Every structure is written in structure tokens, then in C-alpha cells.
Amino acid sequence: MKITFWGAARTVTGSMHLIQTSGNRYLLDCGLYQGHRKEAAERNSEFPFPPSSIRGVILSHAHIDHSGNLPNLVKKGFGGPIYTTSATVDLCEAMLKDSAFLQEKDAAFLSKRHQRRKALDTATDNGVVQPLYTQEDAEKAMQQFEAVPLYTPKTLDAELGYESYDAGHILGSTAILLHYHENGKRIRVAYSGDAGRPNQSIIRDPDALPPVDYVIMESTYGDRLHQGLEAVAGKLADIVNRTCQRGGKIIVPAFAVGRTQQLVILLHELRNQNRIPSIPIFVDSPLAVDVTKIFRKHAECFDAETREYLLKGEDPFGFRNLRYVTEVGESKALNDLRGPFMIISASGMCEGGRILHHLKNSIEDPRNTVLVTGFMAENTLGRKIVEKMVEVPIFGEPVRLRAEVAKLNELSGHADQHELVEWVKPMAKELKKIFLVHGEPTQSAALAKVLTERYGVETVIPERGETVELA
Numbered sequence: 469m470k471i472t473f474w475g476a477a478r479t480v481t482g483s484m485h486l487i488q489t490s491g492n493r494y495l496l497d498c499g500l501y502q503g504h505r506k507e508a509a510e511r512n513s514e515f516p517f518p519p520s521s522i523r524g525v526i527l528s529h530a531h532i533d534h535s536g537n538l539p540n541l542v543k544k545g546f547g548g549p550i551y552t553t554s555a556t557v558d559l560c561e562a563m564l565k566d567s568a569f570l571q572e573k574d575a576a577f578l579s580k581r582h583q584r585r586k587a588l589d590t591a592t593d594n595g596v597v598q599p600l601y602t603q604e605d606a607e608k609a610m611q612q613f614e615a616v617p618l619y620t621p622k623t624l625d626a627e628l629g630y631e632s633y634d635a636g637h638i639l640g641s642t643a644i645l646l647h648y649h650e651n652g653k654r655i656r657v658a659y660s661g662d663a664g665r666p667n668q669s670i671i672r673d674p675d676a677l678p679p680v681d682y683v684i685m686e687s688t689y690g691d692r693l694h695q696g697l698e699a700v701a702g703k704l705a706d707i708v709n710r711t712c713q714r715g716g717k718i719i720v721p722a723f724a725v726g727r728t729q730q731l732v733i734l735l736h737e738l739r740n741q742n743r744i745p746s747i748p749i750f751v752d753s754p755l756a757v758d759v760t761k762i763f764r765k766h767a768e769c770f771d772a773e774t775r776e777y778l779l780k781g782e783d784p785f786g787f788r789n790l791r792y793v794t795e796v797g798e799s800k801a802l803n804d805l806r807g808p809f810m811i812i813s814a815s816g817m818c819e820g821g822r823i824l825h826h827l828k829n830s831i832e833d834p835r836n837t838v839l840v841t842g843f844m845a846e847n848t849l850g851r852k853i854v855e856k857m858v859e860v861p862i863f864g865e866p867v868r869l870r871a872e873v874a875k876l877n878e879l880s881g882h883a884d885q886h887e888l889v890e891w892v893k894p895m896a897k898e899l900k901k902i903f904l905v906h907g908e909p910t911q912s913a914a915l916a917k918v919l920t921e922r923y924g925v926e927t928v929i930p931e932r933g934e935t936v937e938l939a
């Protein structure tokens with residue numbers, strides 16, 4: 469069997485790996501690539517293989533950088549099933565539609581700009597910009613989803629099958645164990661998807677996988693160690709308290725799935741313990757609201773603590789002072805509100821969505837804080853904010869960044885170096901090779917070194933488009 473690394477190779481977004489058996493082709497994930505606008509548009513719109521040649525997709529989890537190009541794959545001719553967990557199916561329904569809505573809005577904005585430029589300069593190309601896919605395309609892709617429960621062997625064809633394990637990354641997230649049989653030979657390949665962390669709130673810890681021959685794994689935080697969760701609560705309380713003392717606002721760009729719900733639970737606990745003042749907290753994202761509903765529906769994915777919360781009749785995702793905002797008017801009204809208060813809004817890497825308005829409206833005031841809770845990919849607005857550039861572009865205009873920028877990497881759903889190394893342990897006995905994906909080069913290289921030292925296994929960092937034969 470062969471694997472070609474078409475996405476998230478030496479970068480963190482656009483996860484997509486092509487599996488070729490003797491007769492069939494499958495994809496592991498089909499995510500959106502994020503980064504420079506032009507490059508992203510080119511990479512996402514065309515596939516390096518005919519989509520109609522793919523027999524099925526195995527989807528590790530719902531995050532857009534793993535699922536976000538599925539509607540385009542379907543639009544370009546893929547007609548097969550998309551296998552994933554039931555919670556991921558529900559999350560994708562909300563997320564892919566939201567992604568399509570953002571693509572449509574973006575395309576309309578660019579078309580309008582082209583037309584305006586055309587009026588000034590006849591040499592400018594007047595092409596109308598088409599969205600990568602529409603809400604209709606997203607709905608069509610949803611019809612091809614097929615829910616497969618965890619730990620349940622799924623036969624794909626005479627040679628290939630898989631089963632999924634809890635990845636402990638977000639609701640419904642999985643690691644995939646592929647079984648390949650050919651001429652009496654068996655090959656087992658584990659794919660981490662995004663490797664989660666033990667002791668995260670809401671969801672269960674990552675499962676241990678059985679021994680395998682090959683591992684394909686993420687390396688987002690390949691050279692970092694996260695602090696323990698108690699330290700995180702303290703850090704969050706400090707950030708909230710000092711911003712409140714300045715009378716400022718706290719603006720939190722957060723992924724609508726996972727991070728937002730975790731933050732809400734953590735804030736809920738801090739408030740219960742009287743460690744932060746009773747300030748208004750707004751979750752301003754229609755998607756986060758939908759996703760929170762989906763969380764409530766999938767209690768089968770919860771850990772023991774969250775189940776207990778529910779049993780006591782407490783709603784972990786709701787408390788006094790917390791408001792979920794869906795209407796645009798209500799979102800705009802937040803602009804006129806005086807601090808202190810907190811707004812949690814998407815998108816996580818500040819590449820679109822309502823967070824842009826809140827950032828534009830807040831980052832010039834040094835009383836305010838931008839609280840960064842997740843990994844910001846290269847060339848995204850989020851990364852520019854983390855790097856504390858003096859000026860950052862928002863809606864094409866430079867805005868001075870004078871607000872405090874605070875980081876809370878520990879809330880990340882991604883395992884740190886130590887956790888990644890430990891994740892490999894139960895699989896290591898007969899391991900032949902590890903392939904590192906989903907990491908920037910320095911992160912992957914650091915992890916490769918540690919893995920090789922610890923397990924004595926060759927660890928490689930494939931380039932985009934590189935094909936390997938697994939035997």
C-alpha cells in the first residue's frame with residue numbers, strides 16, 4: 469500500500485493523505501489549507517488527483533483544516549462515502565455550512581472589489597470570484613456521510629479496513645487504525661488525526677492504540693511542553709482580573725468547536741470559586757451556539773466529570789452572566805458596550821467571521837486584552853497578533869495593535885511533546901517507521917529527534933506530494 473502526503477506536510481493546515489491499495493484509493497481527511505489568500509485559493513480549489521477516483525474518505529474529526537474541503541471534493545466528482553463518528557457528522561453539518569457561508573461572503577466581497585478596481589483601471593481582470601463551494605454544495609456533501617461508532621471494525625474492501633479510537637482532541641475526534649491485507653501479509657497503520665490531551669475538560673482522554681507497523685502523526689506542539697490545567701486556570705484568572713482592573717475588554721478568538729466550550733467551562737468554574745469578578749461574557753458566534761447544542765446531544769463523548777455535572781442538573785455550558793449571541797444586530801451592539809466584559813468569537817485564527825469586527829474595534833486600546841487560546845498558523849491574522857506586530861491588517865486596513873496580547877496555549881486540544889511521545893508508547897513494540905505531519909518544520913524536527921531517541925525508530929517528515937510505499 470502507498471500513502472501520499474498531500475496536505476499538512478511541513479505545515480499545520482489542509483490535512484489530506486491519499487491511500488492507494490492495489491485496486492482502490494481512499495483519503496484520510498480532506499481539510500482546508502489556510503495561509504496566504506492566493507496560495508490557499510489555488511491549493512484548495514484543485515485536487516492533485518481526480519476526485520472521482522477516490523472510493524471513500526475516512527475523516528478523523530470535524531475541524532475545518534481536516535474536513536473543510538469535503539464539499540469541494542464532492543462538487544468535483546467524489547461520490548463515495550465519508551466515514552466518521554456520529555458526533556463528527558453532526559458537527560460537520562453545522563461547520564461545513566458555516567464554512568460555505570464564509571466562502572460565499574468572501575467571494576462576494578472580492579468580486580465587488582474587483583469591479584471597483586475595474587472602474588478605475590481597465591487593465592484589471594474583471595472576473596467574478598466564485599466561492600470555493602456554496603451552502604448547497606455543503607448540504608450535498610453531508611448526504612455522503614456515514615456514521616461508524618468507535619472501536620467498530622469497518623471493512624472498506626477485500627484488502628483494507630479500519631477502526632477508530634478516541635483521540636481526546638475535540639468532541640467526536642478519532643485516531644484511525646488501518647488494517648491492510650495483501651497476499652497473506654498484514655500491515656497496520658495508525659493515523660493520529662489531531663492527538664488530544666489527557667485531562668481536558670468535557671471530553672474523554674485519548675485512547676491507547678494497539679501495536680502497529682507504521683504511525684502517521686501530528687506534531688503541532690512537537691517542541692513544547694504545556695503547563696498543567698490548574699496552572700491554566702490561575703493564568704486565565706490573572707488575565708481576566710488585570711484586564712478588569714484596567715476597565716478593559718477581553719477579546720478571545722476561539723475555534724467554535726472545542727475551545728469555546730472548554731473556555732466556558734473553565735470560566736464557569738472560576739466564577740463558582742469566586743476567583744474572577746462577575747463580568748458579562750458573550751459567546752458571539754452563531755456556529756458556537758449550534759455547536760454547543762450538538763455537544764449537549766452527544767453526552768456519550770463526555771468524560772466522567774462532565775457527566776456528573778449533567779447528573780447534578782447543572783448545565784456546564786451555561787451560567788449567569790454568560791450570553792450566547794446569534795443575531796448580527798446584537799453582535800454589533802457589543803461595539804458600544806463599555807468594559808469590563810469578555811467576548812469569545814470565531815474564527816480561531818482570525819481569518820474571518822465576527823472576531824474581525826471585535827478586534828478592529830478593540831486592539832487600539834491598551835486597556836483591552838486579546839487572549840490567544842490556540843495555535844495560529846503562519847500568515848494568518850492571528851499569528852500577526854501573537855507576534856505583536858505594531859500594525860496588523862484588518863479588512864485590508866492597517867490597525868495599530870496596542871492592546872495586551874496574552875497566550876493560553878495550554879487550552880489547546882493538541883498534545884504537547886511529552887504527550888505525543890507517550891501516545892506512541894503502546895504502539896511502539898513492532899513499529900517500523902513514524903511519519904510526522906501537521907507541524908511547522910521546527911516543531912516536527914524537534915519531535916522526530918525525541919521519538920528516534922526514545923523508541924529507536926526511524927522518524928521522517930515527508931514533503932508535500934511525497935509518496936511512500938508501506939510493506
Ligand SMILES: [Zn+2]
Nearest residue numbers: 529531637662
Ligand atoms: Zn483539530
